[in-house]
Amino acid sequence: MSHRISLQPGNHSFEADDDQTVLEAALAAGLLLPHGCRDGACGACKGRVLEGEVEHGEHSPGALSEAERAEGLALFCCAKPLGDVMVQARSVTRAGDIQVKKLPCRVQKLERLAEDVMRIELKLPASENFAFRAGQYIDILLADGQRRSFSIANAPHDARHLELHVRRIDGGRFTGHVFETMMEKEILRFEGPLGSFFLREDSARPIVLVAGGTGFAPIKGIVEHAIRLGLQRPITLYWGARRRDGLYLDALARAWEEVLPGLRYVPVLSDEAWAGRGGLVHQAVLEDFADLSAHEVYVCGAPAMVDAARASFHSERGLPEDAFFADAFTFAQPSAR
Ligand SMILES: Cc1cc2nc3c(=O)[nH]c(=O)nc-3n(C[C@H](O)[C@H](O)[C@H](O)COP(=O)(O)OP(=O)(O)OC[C@H]3O[C@@H](n4cnc5c(N)ncnc54)[C@H](O)[C@@H]3O)c2cc1C
Ligand code: FES
Known part of the structure; x- marks a missing residue:
């Protein structure tokens, strides 16, 4: 019925x-x-x-x-x-006309970006046209039907391959495999693209991007897409990590300031003293912006960070509900394990 x-x-x-x-x-x-x-x-x-x-x-x-x-x-x-x-x-x-597909892919390259972060490059079947929006994610489909979600770290213009940034989780079934036993050429299956976290291209609002840890992955996809578009909107990018090695592509983010004149990059460390900004990443945004009512904000990372950003940006800085976009890196529910 x-x-x-x-x-x-x-x-x-x-x-x-x-x-x-x-x-x-x-x-x-x-x-x-x-x-x-x-x-x-x-x-x-x-x-x-x-x-x-x-x-x-x-x-x-x-x-x-x-x-x-x-x-x-x-x-x-x-x-x-x-x-x-x-x-x-x-x-x-x-929703537009982007199709969600289930596809096989091959692990083309594995690269350690930090002790607990692996970059995986996935090669897609040559016969498939895979379209996605900058910032979306895919679900890796495990053999027994379980799923694990990972954001796409590259921009859509380069969709022959997909880049993922995988943080190792203690005791994690899939991320443990990635760090211990995954080999180049391994075949995976995935479903995607998924999610409503993607750059709104029809808006003229200045953009604030907030990444925590590997929450940098979809933000990288968004910035690379903005570079490709030659986006004129001002962008302020905050990337928070505990320690310096958590900013695993810091040099790349710094280089974006040269390529995209409207972009300002603010790295923030919570657990290590350094010459740059300290504290929690959403706090750094609150310190810098007295008013977010005319902005558009994209936040990605740990659920607690996303919740804190959502609550404080709305209630303390006037950010409208429909100008806040987020992906919280939750884990698969126990029933899906
Ligand atoms: C939309 C979306 C996009 C994501 N994108 C990325 C990404 O780009 N990069 C990335 O690194 N991660 C990302 N994640 C998180 C990622 O999906 C998980 O880290 C991954 O599913 C862990 O899989 P696993 O099999 O290694 O761990 P599991 O085997 O599923 O779990 C490992 C252990 O962690 C425990 N656990 C469960 N919940 C928590 C918790 N909240 N905190 C700590 N431990 C917990 C479990 O009980 C279990 O013991 C994303 C999540 C979502 C929802
Ligand atoms: S999309 Fe429904 S709780 Fe995450």
Whole structure:
């Protein structure tokens, strides 16, 4: 049986099959709602159920609390309509014509960028046309159906290969394999491109980019795309890490200032004294910008950093809801392991 979903803002309306989440049905109807992990972990897809009922599905309590559920909020990546519903997302745009595909790829090159960061270059099948937007991510599909998400670190004009920056997780199944046993020429499968974290090219707002650790990966894709476009919008790029070796492509980021005259790069270290900026990366943004109401902000990295940035940029600096884009690097839910 199918159910009708009415979606605000924009008065959209579409059908959802019984087993489809609100997000899946919206994407299938060509509508893009904010989302990240698609796994009930990051909270990016949170919205309001205005009429009707949904089954909330499995999600992390941190992404949606009991109190929020009681208030009528839901995570659209896990919520399935139980009848006709009316829902409200933070924003709704047309998804465009980029196709999500499941493809094989070959590990072309492995390069250690830091002790705990590996750059993987994936070569795509020559016969496939793989299109993506700067900043999106892919899911690596493991043999038993589990998935692991990684952001694309290169720009779309160079889509014959994909670059990933993989941070090693203690006890991590996939990232452990990457650092210990992965060999060049290994064949992987992936699904993508995924996510709503990508450069909005139709906007004229000045851009603030905030990366934490390997959150630099999609930001690199965005900056390389901006260079390719010759983007004139001012860009301030903050990259936060604990210590200096965490800024694993610092020289590259410094070189961007020469190539893109509107770009300013601010590296920030939290755990090492140095001549540059210290403290938490979102704090550095708060120190530099008294008002973000006319800006567009892209934040990527650890969930706690993304949450702190979202809350403080909105409440203390007037950043509009629809001008904040983020990917939080959550882990796959235990049920997906
Ligand atoms: C949209 C998106 C994009 C991402 N892009 C990147 C990227 O570009 N680069 C990158 O390095 N990472 C990225 N990540 C994070 C990455 O997906 C995970 O690090 C990866 O899935 C870990 O896989 P694993 O198999 O090694 O670890 P798993 O085997 O899944 O987990 C390892 C261990 O960590 C534990 N764990 C679970 N949650 C946490 C937590 N929050 N903190 C600490 N430990 C935890 C688990 O219980 C388990 O014991 C992204 C995540 C998302 C959602
Ligand atoms: S919680 Fe729904 S996209 Fe992350």
